[in-house]
Amino acid sequence: MANEIFDLRVRNLEVLGTRDRSILSVPRLEAPAGCALGIHGPSGAGKSTLLFALAGLLGQTKGQVLWGPTDLNRQSERQRSRFRAANIGMIFQDFLLFDELGPVDNAALQTLFAPHARRPGIRRMARDLLTSLGIEQDSRSVASFSGGERQRVAVARALAHDPMIVLADEPTASLHRAAADALTDDLISRVEDRGCSLIVVSHDDRLLDRMDRVISLEHGTVTGGIAA
Amino acid sequence: MWQNFWQELSTNAQNALMAAGLVLPVLLCWVLVRRGFRPAPLVRAILWRYRWANAMFTLLIAISVGMGLGLIAQERGLRKGMAQAADKFDIVITAPGSELTMMLASVFLRATDTPLLDGPTYNEIANHPRVELAAPLAFGDSVGEAPVVGTTASFVTHLSDGRIEGRMFATPYEAVIGAAVPMQIGDSTIPAHGRGAAAIADAHADEITVVGRMARTGSPWDNAVLTPVEGVWLVHGLADGHAPGSEATLGEPFDAEYFPGTPAVIVRAGSLAAAYALRSEFTREAETMAFFPGAVLANLYRVMGDVRQAMSIMATVTQALVAASVLLGLFILVRLFQRQMALLRALGAPGRFIFAVIWSYCATLLVAGAALGAVLGLGATWVLGRIVTARTDILVEASLGWTELHLGLGFVTLASLLSLLPAWAQLRQPVVSHLRG
Ligand SMILES: Nc1ncnc2c1ncn2[C@@H]1O[C@H](COP(=O)(O)OP(=O)(O)OP(=O)(O)O)[C@@H](O)[C@H]1O
Numbered sequence A: 001m002a003n004e005i006f007d008l009r010v011r012n013l014e015v016l017g018t019r020d021r022s023i024l025s026v027p028r029l030e031a032p033a034g035c036a037l038g039i040h041g042p043s044g045a046g047k048s049t050l051l052f053a054l055a056g057l058l059g060q061t062k063g064q065v066l067w068g069p070t071d072l073n074r075q076s077e078r079q080r081s082r083f084r085a086a087n088i089g090m091i092f093q094d095f096l097l098f099d100e101l102g103p104v105d106n107a108a109l110q111t112l113f114a115p116h117a118r119r120p121g122i123r124r125m126a127r128d129l130l131t132s133l134g135i136e137q138d139s140r141s142v143a144s145f146s147g148g149e150r151q152r153v154a155v156a157r158a159l160a161h162d163p164m165i166v167l168a169d170e171p172t173a174s175l176h177r178a179a180a181d182a183l184t185d186d187l188i189s190r191v192e193d194r195g196c197s198l199i200v201v202s203h204d205d206r207l208l209d210r211m212d213r214v215i216s217l218e219h220g221t222v223t224g225g226i227a228a
Numbered sequence B: 001m002w003q004n005f006w007q008e009l010s011t012n013a014q015n016a017l018m019a020a021g022l023v024l025p026v027l028l029c030w031v032l033v034r035r036g037f038r039p040a041p042l043v044r045a046i047l048w049r050y051r052w053a054n055a056m057f058t059l060l061i062a063i064s065v066g067m068g069l070g071l072i073a074q075e076r077g078l079r080k081g082m083a084q085a086a087d088k089f090d091i092v093i094t095a096p097g098s099e100l101t102m103m104l105a106s107v108f109l110r111a112t113d114t115p116l117l118d119g120p121t122y123n124e125i126a127n128h129p130r131v132e133l134a135a136p137l138a139f140g141d142s143v144g145e146a147p148v149v150g151t152t153a154s155f156v157t158h159l160s161d162g163r164i165e166g167r168m169f170a171t172p173y174e175a176v177i178g179a180a181v182p183m184q185i186g187d188s189t190i191p192a193h194g195r196g197a198a199a200i201a202d203a204h205a206d207e208i209t210v211v212g213r214m215a216r217t218g219s220p221w222d223n224a225v226l227t228p229v230e231g232v233w234l235v236h237g238l239a240d241g242h243a244p245g246s247e248a249t250l251g252e253p254f255d256a257e258y259f260p261g262t263p264a265v266i267v268r269a270g271s272l273a274a275a276y277a278l279r280s281e282f283t284r285e286a287e288t289m290a291f292f293p294g295a296v297l298a299n300l301y302r303v304m305g306d307v308r309q310a311m312s313i314m315a316t317v318t319q320a321l322v323a324a325s326v327l328l329g330l331f332i333l334v335r336l337f338q339r340q341m342a343l344l345r346a347l348g349a350p351g352r353f354i355f356a357v358i359w360s361y362c363a364t365l366l367v368a369g370a371a372l373g374a375v376l377g378l379g380a381t382w383v384l385g386r387i388v389t390a391r392t393d394i395l396v397e398a399s400l401g402w403t404e405l406h407l408g409l410g411f412v413t414l415a416s417l418l419s420l421l422p423a424w425a426q427l428r429q430p431v432v433s434h435l436r437g
């Protein structure tokens, strides 16, 4: 089931902030494809930074971020864009929706630049996801959506192009318990049924309980790894 | 060979090709930058989210473009209007003096004291074989704002191309009015002596009656009351230009001995060659001066041409400054949606897509601004034209010509190409710091 071209191996990752302060230092981290990895830690620990690094958004950082054979840190801007568009679905901590667009247009944002052939599929998937997440698909713009509704639109956007890697930053923070559990089920089933890799930053214990493995980050370093 | 090809094209074809050449870079950019992408929904979203900033920016572009276009259109409209107003006046013969003053007095009916030509001189002109029409003029009175101009029936027919509602005057006390004079056919009035504020109301006793109205000529003559020259002379107690016994005659021929004098003779020649011959024949030192009003205007424009050139250098500098501020404005506006662009890149959008969104947004503002500017410029020209026409009766028409089109397109093209810069600069921005907001 697992697809080893998406095995994650991080080696000596160093992210420096202003004045060369180390924000994140990860000597070694592994997550085979089809694995659900949870990350928790106090605010400012570097959890979001780690997700950005795994998505190849930090530019040339020190060390290696290997997804299977691909070292994102050695790739050009263009190659990393392609890799993200094809393989990574990101759920951002503060959603980042286009307020002027409706839920479907937001969830299907990738259709604006994806290859023609893939567009209808992405749009269909976006609609299905919104339905299953309980978002009404009227043409109202998402500006008037509640926090929880916005979070679900952001989830649909991350999954609409059917990525093999899902990086989620606090995906259940704005959801009530039942919705959070439903989303957790959805994300876990992607891992179990289809061999996707799931890396989730969360403070939600019910979500973390269902991960294969949970690591904790503190001051930019991995301080504990609990095997589930 | 290319030069030949170009020269053989009609002016319109040349202008159209130039316009096409000016838009081509933008169209090419539009197609190349956006190929394979669908940036429109995002461009619309950005336009809407920052609608006030965008509207202000568009308006600023519109005003600066509109002013540039309006000035050019207005200048051309005025030039055309003046040329058209002078069109019926082939040659003017006056006593020696300043051609400009004489032209303003005789063609544009500006009140000035002018020396007179006597009867023998008038007759020499009128009887010249190359002359088709020689009309004496008489000024001095007014009805309200309208000057009373004494002349001949044949000149009124020439001036109005025979388009007269009612009929031609048939006695010294009848009048044909210009299209803009606020009187009706059948109205009677006693003209005041003099013009404007200095006019004396009760100086004359004789009433004149309006019997006809000329169609619009687009010249100051639209605001004149035209009577037989004999009428003006008689009212002022002068001879009426005809020997005793033939008082019943109206208009040509005049008797030199009873001719009180005329400040100007409006002459129509049979041909261009005849006009040139007449001009040189009646250009006599200390006696007469003959000139083509069209040529005087052309000279005037030539003098103004130097000023225009200075102005056009200033205009170019201004346009460059406008383009620079537009560029700066775009850099600032683009910063407003850095976060959205960072998001798109995080989602894996190719750089060219981001580029397409930003550039389409910039180009939309520029095109909208320039189009609005064209409308504003045309509107301003129209309003100014109306004001000039109301003040001078010189018909100034608002129209956008090729020059303005080229200028507008040139601005759009230049500015759009420049706005590739902010689009490019956006691509250099770090993604994550904008994602964090
Ligand atoms: N460009 C930067 N320069 C310097 N410091 C930075 C930069 N970006 C982030 N930081 C700092 O790095 C630390 C880690 O930030 P990060 O957003 O990864 O924290 P987090 O673990 O996601 O916290 P939270 O739970 O509050 O979201 C913070 O202290 C932050 O202020």
Ligand SMILES: [Mg+2]
Binding pocket: A047, A048, A049, A093, A169
């Ligand atoms: Mg965070």
